[in-house]
Structure formats: structure tokens, C-alpha cells
Amino acid sequence: MPDLPAVRRWLAAWAVHLRMGDGLVLAAALAFCVGSALVLWQGGRPDKAIIKAGGQVFAEVDLSAPRIVEVPGPLGTTRIEVQPGRARVASDPGPRQYCVRQGWLASAGAVAICAPNQVSLALSGRRADYDSLNY
Amino acid sequence: MTPSTTEIRLVPTADDHRVARHAAAAIVLTVAEAAIPLPLPGVKPGLANIVTLVVLARWGWREAAWVALLRVLVGSLVLGQFLAPGFFLSLAGSLASLAVLGAAMHLPRRWFGPVSHSVLAAFAHIGGQLVVARLWLVPHDGVFYLVPVFALAATLFGLVNGLVAARLLDAELAPAAPRDGA
Numbered sequence: 001m002p003d004l005p006a007v008r009r010w011l012a013a014w015a016v017h018l019r020m021g022d023g024l025v026l027a028a029a030l031a032f033c034v035g036s037a038l039v040l041w042q043g044g045r046p047d048k049a050i051i052k053a054g055g056q057v058f059a060e061v062d063l064s065a066p067r068i069v070e071v072p073g074p075l076g077t078t079r080i081e082v083q084p085g086r087a088r089v090a091s092d093p094g095p096r097q098y099c100v101r102q103g104w105l106a107s108a109g110a111v112a113i114c115a116p117n118q119v120s121l122a123l124s125g126r127r128a129d130y131d132s133l134n135y
Numbered sequence: 136m137t138p139s140t141t142e143i144r145l146v147p148t149a150d151d152h153r154v155a156r157h158a159a160a161a162i163v164l165t166v167a168e169a170a171i172p173l174p175l176p177g178v179k180p181g182l183a184n185i186v187t188l189v190v191l192a193r194w195g196w197r198e199a200a201w202v203a204l205l206r207v208l209v210g211s212l213v214l215g216q217f218l219a220p221g222f223f224l225s226l227a228g229s230l231a232s233l234a235v236l237g238a239a240m241h242l243p244r245r246w247f248g249p250v251s252h253s254v255l256a257a258f259a260h261i262g263g264q265l266v267v268a269r270l271w272l273v274p275h276d277g278v279f280y281l282v283p284v285f286a287l288a289a290t291l292f293g294l295v296n297g298l299v300a301a302r303l304l305d306a307e308l309a310p311a312a313p314r315d316g317a
Contacts (some may be wrong), residue, residue: 017301021246025254029290032258037283 046108046123049087051080054118073117080121093117154198158205161186165210178288181296188249188300196237203229220272224264231263232256249304253297257289
């Protein structure tokens with residue numbers, strides 16, 4: 001059990017050395033921390049899904065409203081599900097289901113490829129930190 | 136003994152002794168700090184800056200610059216970092232924070248104490264280091280990804296070092312004042 005009055009006295013002994021301007025400088029420093037984190041760490045938010053079939057762009061879908069895109073390929077139909085801020089391959093006729101098992105893609109640069117059916121789903125954003133293939 | 140005609144005699148003044156004493160204290164803190172394991176390279180408490188702050192407040196900018204730069208030089212020699220990348224990062228950070236301290240010390244004393252000086256100098260330090268890192272060591276904007284972490288560390292350690300410096304200064308200026316139980 002911490003001794004609260006003692007802790008408070010200890011903090012007060014240090015707080016004596018803080019002046020008005022010091023508080024301002026500290027507030028500005030914290031604001032800079034929060035601001036820089038918001039600006040530098042928000043990259044990678046996707047805003048568009050690019051769906052390709054057979055190497056050609058099949059559709060560019062805005063990631064703002066939920067919808068389902070059905071893409072025809074040599075093996076059958078690949079269903080791509082789009083929700084606000086994310087997208088996934090919901091079903092694919094391919095044998096190994098790699099692209100389906102990748103699940104939801106939610107960052108710019110993420111790619112899911114259904115090679116047997118020649119369909120790919122890629123998310124693009126204002127700024128992508130990396131693409132999931134090269135990374 | 137007759138002095139040799141080629142002998143150069145250096146007579147250290149009281150100022151030189153004082154600079155040497157303070158620099159020695161700063162070097163000890165640098166070496167001690169190097170033993171503290173830290174999760175991220177580049178994030179260090181910078182305890183030696185407490186000495187710089189105290190010297191700045193008591194003896195002025197010129198002497199603080201001597202102490203800070205001697206500390207960087209000798210600290211790197213002792214740790215085997217001299218002329219290694221870390222040395223140049225440290226030097227760039229120290230030069231930047233000395234420049235900022237030179238300006239910050241003229242802020243009105245009534246409102247801005249050692250804590251302000253410390254936080255501003257800490258931010259200048261990461262600024263100087265990042266410029267060197269970006270231009271030379273990691274020529275890619277990826278280095279800026281860690282800016283929020285460095286900024287948070289600068290705020291935190293700037294505050295702590297500033298408070299310690301302020302307390303030391305108060306204790307020095309009022310030696311007769313009764314100490315509390317701490």
C-alpha cells in the first residue's frame with residue numbers, strides 16, 4: 001500500500017521547481033509528441049481497393065461503403081467483400097485458398113493474390129509504408 | 136631548475152579547474168549511463184546534461200559549451216566510440232542543444248527555469264541527431280518514423296533532468312537552508 005501523503009509531499013518538493021513557462025514548454029512538448037504521432041503514424045490507412053483480373057484492372061472500389069464484387073476468372077467466380085476501411089477475398093475457386101485465408105486487408109499496400117483464378121486484390125492509400133509482397 | 140627555452144608552460148586558471156571538474160562529473164554520468172540497458176538505441180536519459188544545465192545557470196554559456204563538448208569528446212574516448220557514428224550523433228545533438236540553450240537562457244527567468252532549458256535542449260538534441268542521421272547515416276525518410284518516440288523521451292528526460300538541475304541549483308545557492316527529510 002503506497003503511502004499517499006508521502007508521495008504527494010515528494011511530488012510537491014519537485015513541483016516547486018516548475019515555473020509558469022516551464023508548464024507551457026512541457027505542454028508544447030507533449031502537443032508535439034501527440035501531433036507528430038498522429039501525422040507520422042497514420043500513413044497506411046487505405047482508401048481504395050484495386051481489383052485485377054487476368055492482369056487487367058477489373059474494378060477500383062472506394063473503401064467507404066460495404067459491397068461485394070464478383071470477379072470472373074478461368075476457374076470460376078472470386079467474391080471480394082469490401083467494408084469501410086478494409087477488404088477481403090470472401091471466396092475463391094482456387095485449390096489452396098491462400099488469398100481467402102489471408103483474411104481482412106486493412107493497410108495501404110496490402111495485397112491478396114488468388115493466382116489460380118488470376119485475381120488480385122490490392123489496397124492503395126494516400127501513402128503506403130510498404131507493400132505486403134516486398135515486405 | 137632553469138626553464139628550457141622550448142618548454143611550453145601551461146598555467147591552468149581557476150576557470151580551467153572548474154571546467155575540468157564539471158566535465159569530469161559529466162563524463163562519469165555518461166559512462167554510468169552507458170551501463171543502463173535501454174530498449175531502443177538512441178533513447179538515453181542524458182544525465183550528463185544535468186551538469187551542463189547547472190554550469191549554464193551558474194557560470195554562463197561559454198563554460199557550459201566547454202563542459203558539454205569535453206564530455207562528448209572524452210565520453211566517446213572512454214567508451215570506445217570516438218569517431219564512430221554514435222560520436223557524430225552525440226556531437227550534432229550537443230551542438231544543436233548548446234545553440235538552443237544560448238537562446239533559451241535569455242528567456243525571462245521569472246517564468247522559464249531549468250526545466251524549460253532542459254526540455255528545449257533535449258528537443259534540439261534529437262533534432263540535431265535526426266538531421267545528421269537523415270543526411271548521412273540513414274538517407275531515407277524512415278528515420279522520422281521514430282520522431283514521436285524520441286520526442287516523448289525528450290519530454291520525459293528533459294523534465295526529469297531539468298528538475299534535478301533546478302534542485303541542485305537551489306541547494307547550491309542556499310547551502311544554509313534546512314534540508315527536508317528526503
